[in-house]
Amino acid sequence: MIVWDGIIIGGGLAGLVAGITAAERGKQVMLVAEGIGSLSFTSGVIDFGDFNALRDRQDHPFSHISEDQALQSVSKWQELCPFYTGSWAKGQPILTPLGEIRPAGYVPYSLSAQPLEAAREIVLIAPQGLKDFFPGLFASNLALNFPQAIVTIKPLQVDRFAQHYSLGKSILPSDYAKYWASVEGTDYLREFLMGIIGELAGMKEGLVLVFPGLSASFEPLLRDLLKSLTVSIVEPTIFPPSPVGMNLYQFLRKKFKDLGGEFLTNGKVEAAVIEEGYCPSISLQSHGKTLELKAKSFVLATGGIFGGGIQVGPRTIREGIFDCPLFIPEQWTSDGFLGPQPYTQTGIEVDAELHPLRSDGEIYLHNVYVCGRMLAHWDPWTDHCGGGVALTTGHRAGTMI
Ligand SMILES: Cc1cc2nc3c(=O)[nH]c(=O)nc-3n(C[C@H](O)[C@H](O)[C@H](O)COP(=O)(O)OP(=O)(O)OC[C@H]3O[C@@H](n4cnc5c(N)ncnc54)[C@H](O)[C@@H]3O)c2cc1C
Structure with a gap:
């Protein structure tokens, strides 16, 4: 059985960026995705919010990314998508679907207002x-x-x-x-x-x-x-599903395949073998068959609560593949409808190399890296940095394979 250098689980922005980064480094990688991820619903805009202020916030995903790593991921993005324009440090105006203006990070140039x-x-x-x-x-x-x-x-x-x-x-x-x-x-x-x-x-x-x-x-x-x-x-940006987001998804997916990456769609990863702090293999359901896949390392980019990576039941909440320990806020929701919602902070706590951590701060799995919405301690809606977190942490995870 082939042993991949890396298997990326999740085909959203974080997983695709991780896959492209690893494939560009000559790694033999497979990306397994159950569905298309949230990219097709987005406007294709990559927001960073107030990057420096968020980086200073304890445990925010940006706090695990050095300024140099952020710059590397952004310059890779510009190389990959030369038709994007903008800056992660200074917002530029774009039009909302209702004709209002808002600042954004990186956007396809035709969206710049x-x-x-x-x-x-x-x-x-x-x-x-x-x-x-x-x-x-x-x-x-x-x-x-x-x-x-x-x-x-x-x-x-x-x-x-x-x-x-x-x-x-x-x-x-x-x-x-x-x-x-x-x-x-x-x-x-x-x-x-x-x-x-x-x-x-x-x-x-x-x-x-x-x-x-x-x-x-x-x-x-x-x-x-x-x-x-x-x-x-x-x-202007438009309400989902947005053709820009759909085109970006197809573009990144093609890029990954052109670089020699193997893309398995309709593959739902259901379990992982765990031996002494390492994962040698995962099993998945694809087109009615159960497959076992082996790799030296794994990237967990399964999109948190909304992407399907964190399963919330009436009395349980768990990460569904590796059973990674989760940070779960004591209070689940707050009253302000448009304000920060505590449940969005739910996710996996990681170290500077994006390894998942146990509650005592020790590494839970040494060959697994977590990125995108799976990470704990941030709110994509009020921090305005969903794409930026997916891009920077996806890139970082891709360099760890
Ligand atoms: C409607 C909408 C609008 C947005 N607008 C913006 C914006 O304007 N600017 C901005 O910066 N950000 C925006 N975002 C946020 C940003 O796009 C997301 O934060 C980011 O795309 C999350 O990416 P992800 O790769 O972590 O997760 P996702 O895109 O959710 O991808 C998760 C992937 O994991 C797969 N998966 C889950 N479980 C399994 C499993 N067991 N086995 C295999 N695969 C699995 C899913 O099928 C999917 O492919 C928006 C998000 C949404 C939903």
Whole structure:
């Protein structure tokens, strides 16, 4: 039986980054994932929150990452995804799905809202029937946030979706995005955008188009089209499932496979053999079969409570594969609906090399490394650093294999 250098359990951002990092280092790695992870639901934005303040917080995942390691993971990310722009130290503006502005860390360049700051005329493209997109509300927020500009809405209809329109059906952003990325869709878009630019020829200097659901940074045809236009186009983030997140997932998965990594989907890891503080093998269910896999080391990137890695029952809560000891807060929830929720701190405590720890502070498993949402002592929603933790700790775990 093959003994892998490393097996990564989990195919979200943390697991994929760990897999890519290890494969790039020439390691023979397999990634096993039961499902696609949360990446496909996200906007593809990698937030770091207030990285330095969070690093100073005792036990926060960033406290296990040195500044040098953080810089390494970020520069690897820029190498991997050259179409991302931003900084982990200084937030840059992006548009929310409702047309508000928020600061973000790293974003695909077409999401950067910077061009809007100097806009004199903003045209909001409103693809008809686009699910969970509210052009009127969006345009009023744009007008409030960029008072120096005139905001207008330009409806967009496509013959391909005529039947949907006539039945009053919503169209998923991913369906629109797939169409824009096709040759037919890109041609249609070129004509449509050139029409607007032609109409507003006098305004070219300060004209910015806002186009939801394009996912242009990932698609070569769209990238070329946008480059050839003389005006800036800004994409807002949109409600899940977001084509940008879906494209990022496919992009990273392909990268991992191109580097020689083995990717096993629909594989649910159910148990691990544990011998004297080491794990020699795990067993999993895949397509109705039970498989045993051996490796020198393992990365646990199973996404915490929401990803399926931590199972919460009426009276029990446990990590489902290695039975790693968990930090569980005494109080589970708090009253403030939008405030910090204690249960989000649930996870595995680790040392500086991301080994899981026992409650006495000793290493629980010497050849297992934990990353992403499985780590204890942070709240991705109020710390605003979900992607940053997945990226930095996933990268660190990948260097440990
Ligand atoms: C809707 C949404 C929006 C977000 N928006 C942002 C944002 O704007 N900015 C930002 O920085 N962050 C954002 N995040 C957070 C960020 O994306 C996550 O923190 C991060 O992706 C977590 O990654 P992960 O790899 O740790 O876990 P996950 O993505 O949850 O992946 C877990 C993986 O483990 C697999 N798995 C679980 N159990 C098993 C098992 N037993 N066997 C095999 N596989 C298993 C799952 O199938 C999955 O593949 C958002 C998250 C969500 C859900």
